[in-house]
Amino acid sequence: DARVTQTPRHKVTEMGQEVTMRCQPILGHNTVFWYRQTMMQGLELLAYFRNRAPLDDSGMPKDRFSAEMPDATLATLKIQPSEPRDSAVYFCASQRFRFDTEAFFGQGTRLTVV
Amino acid sequence: KQEVTQIPAALSVPEGENLVLNCSFTDSAIYNLQWFRQDPGKGLTSLLLIQSSQREQTSGRLNASLDKSSGRSTLYIAASQPGDSATYLCAVRQGGSEKLVFGKGMKLTVNP
Numbered sequence: 001d002a003r004v005t006q007t008p009r010h011k012v013t014e015m016g017q018e019v020t021m022r023c024q025p026i027l028g029h030n031t032v033f034w035y036r037q038t039m040m041q042g043l044e045l046l047a048y049f050r051n052r053a054p055l056d057d058s059g060m061p062k063d064r065f066s067a068e069m070p071d072a073t074l075a076t077l078k079i080q081p082s083e084p085r086d087s088a089v090y091f092c093a094s095q096r097f098r099f100d101t102e103a104f105f106g107q108g109t110r111l112t113v114v
Numbered sequence: 115k116q117e118v119t120q121i122p123a124a125l126s127v128p129e130g131e132n133l134v135l136n137c138s139f140t141d142s143a144i145y146n147l148q149w150f151r152q153d154p155g156k157g158l159t160s161l162l163l164i165q166s167s168q169r170e171q172t173s174g175r176l177n178a179s180l181d182k183s184s185g186r187s188t189l190y191i192a193a194s195q196p197g198d199s200a201t202y203l204c205a206v207r208q209g210g211s212e213k214l215v216f217g218k219g220m221k222l223t224v225n226p
Binding site: 004031033042043045048050055056091093095097101102103104105106107108110 | 148150155156157158159160163203205211212213214215216217218219
């Protein structure tokens with residue numbers, strides 16, 4: 001059963017600490033997205049990659065957030081330093097490179113920064 | 115800038131009712147529209163994908179329609195069940211991009 005896998009599922013950290021979230025996309029999917037979900041803003045796109053190359057990271061605070069794909073099976077989202085306002089659920093999604101295919105989402109990482 | 119709206123934000127109905135969930139978008143230049151379901155504390159589960167050239171898609175008790183020119187989509191749920199209780203989100207894939215723009219979702223509660 002192919003699925004997008006995210007780790008960790010939950011993370012509580014202190015303000016100022018570095019946080020790394022990981023995502024394993026579905027095998028064969030070459031487009032990977034990072035979304036953030038909050039009660040106020042809903043789901044917002046942070047960044048996305050096609051064939052491991054970043055295509056759009058305009059939704060990401062550049063001074064503290066970074067996203068990478070070290071290889072085709074791993075995407076990472078890093079926050080350094082973390083702030084309480086970063087508390088949210090972070091979702092990774094993947095799809096085949098075609099506009100007409102579905103995006104599949106992981107279970108999310110619930111981040112709490114205290 | 116594309117904006118996606120889902121009204122109402124919440125709906126509570128008795129079991130057995132046929133439901134219509136609404137989604138509207140401001141820019142009709144879309145590739146497709148995808149409906150998702152989200153259970154509390156869980157990820158998003160894809161329900162239906164409807165291409166811009168299609169008028170509707172069906173899966174079991176679910177039927178999604180798309181009127182691109184008027185910027186509207188509806189998700190029809192037949193014979194609702196308590197297990198249908200969840201938040202339903204619609205998202206449009208903007209022309210020229212793979213990224214999805216989401217509505218804020220509609221929280222559905224189906225009471226036994």
